[in-house]
Amino acid sequence: MQKRVLSACCVLLCTIVTAALLLTSSPAFAGEPGALLDILLKKGLISKQEYDELAAGRETAEREEAVASAGTELPDRVKVEGALEGEYRWMRHGGSSAGDSASDLYLRSLELSTGIRLNEWISASSVLISEWIGDELNAGDEMLTVDEAFITLQDEGFPLYLVTGKRTQPFGLFESHLITDPMTQDGYETKRVGLTAGLTGPAGTDLSVTVYKGEEQMNHLFESGLFDTESISRTGGETNDVGSFIVSASASPLEDTLTIFAAYLSEPGSGGRNETLNAGFNLVPPFLESLRLDAEYMKALRRERYDGAGREFREGVISVAAAYELILREREIIGGGLFEERRAHIVSEPLEVSLRYEYFDDGGLTADTGAWSVKYRFSTGARYSFYNDEPSGLIAFAAVEYRHTGTRAAGKNDEFYAKMGINF
Template identity: 25%
Template sequence: MASMKGLFQYSLVSISLLFSAQVLAEDAKNLNDKVNIGGVIEVEANWSSTDYASGGSDDESRAALATVELGVDADISEHVSGHLLFLYEDGDDGVSVDEGYITLDGKDKMPFYLQAGKMAVPFGWFESHFISDPLTLELGETKEDGVTVGYADNGLNISATLFNGDVNERGSDDDHIDGWVLNLSYETDQLGDIGLMGGIAYINNIAESDGLEEQINDPDALLDDYVAGMGMFLGLSFKEALFVKAEYVGALDEFKAGELAFDGGKAYAPKAWNFEAAYNVMDGVELGIKYSKSDEGGDFLAENQWGAVASWEVLPGATLAVEYLRSEYANDDKTDSVTAQLGVAF
């Protein structure tokens, strides 16, 4: 009788464990169906040489773990999703939450959407085939906590964004949501072998950009008046092999003299342009060239910049790229740099 009781208990435990394993397997499958995890790891080696207009030169070289990104995208329900992006960049103190927002959308029922959280506000395109960021990104990229509402259908995207930034007008209350962006873009692949993408955006305070915010002279990041900015871009592709890109980002008015760390006591309205062309010469091998320029960028942005890049997918998911850049500044300083990058994406 005791052995029968033991056998019964053993059977119950076995059935319970088997059932638990099946439940866990189903939960894991459901999680895999709803959650996507991806990331990027980039290791770079760089050499640069600067010739100063005042005389003399400076050479330096270094190697570093340049970038680590880990992104999580979750489809919570049919019309609700979440996005998280953790970022480490060389020189940072640690890992930060670079993006984190919730998206509500109507999908095929209504082509409207809402995003709320920390995001790159839709001002600027900043797409590049190069290792180094384009001048337009250095001037215009803006990441803030905010809310975006928009309409997206058949390649057309119209949106408005509200956010509370860190740069404020002198004498105003800094606790108000008074930053805003309007964006219009269009993308199509219905032109045969030609792909087309273009857009225009307006921001009411371009000093909120991550780059310019660090250049505000006032220790409390105060300006006499907000300075609006505009961004425009156009991208063309042919047979997914030849790519041409052009972008402009700039202030629509001048900052007051002395408000920017690089203005030399003059009233500046910084602007930047970026032009790139790239060609896939064979499967996994791409060559690219660029020309960028800025106006009233002081020593913050290169006045003229040109270069070339070559990239090669050495193994599936792993890419080796080498870039050369020549940068010339308004004060006649000149820098030549060569950067090699090994990156993986998963």
């Protein structure tokens, strides 16, 4: 009798052990572990109480495994990057003597970028920034502000996408290989909370429509330093509605060689809308892959009448630049408005020399009002990454730039910039 009981216990024990092994390791039952428990219960090999205990234990184990797995995957979904840049600036205005020059030493920017990808088609990005720390000319402070914060809904295999949040909106490319920004960015960058709906297609085609609130582009133009805003000012106040929009298009008909882009922007203004056209290209000649050629044009199509002016002044800017890469690396992102675009320059172009020529057409502003305006600007410079750890993404670089500016009714200006920074 004892032998039969012992034998039955051995069979039951072996059955339970086998069931446990199957529950934890068998691919056949990995998706439905309850199926095997149901069989054991029907055969009378386990009691209802044992069935409930095993089922509860399995559910607990699955929850713990899911939590542990999520914790392991999270670092792969989150990307943290940043930059710290110090800058020296020397300026001499109007051909004055060296004794009348001015110089400054300051922290140009401190940036911290965080990106997270929830799945294949949902991602978010944010950038905190503090600028011009210690710079009296630009009245910088040590406050951190939100420079970028946006959510992107885009799947690689689906043509439609949506972007909402604060960023440099798709009006202008602002490609730059120098320390200072191009005139096109100085006067026309539109960094505002907006909503973009876009469509992608073959040959790198990207068509989008963006809506936002306010008169950001016009405000930026009056803060650009391209003309005398003490003599010229805007009338009226800010709009209360989401009434500004951008229509943008870009394409790469020759992959890795040519990118062309154009955009139209319209904002409400005093007595009428302010409308601006943007167009340009980025070219990497196939016969000289180390060379980068960029051209960008901004033109006012309609402008409100400024305070005291008898007519519209439809200004325009053209910027033409060339850069030569002494160390050639592939760069997938172009542009200069977003943090990721600026970082791509540092990562992919460790040693380069560049020059840029720009012309500002004030639409007759100086001739009619006597207010000064910038006429042309020539810039040249170089950058070298003296520490570049590709696996970790740690980079240290130094850059210099000389800039000469000619103005209408205000003489000529000379400037020299030197920058040292790190990216991580």
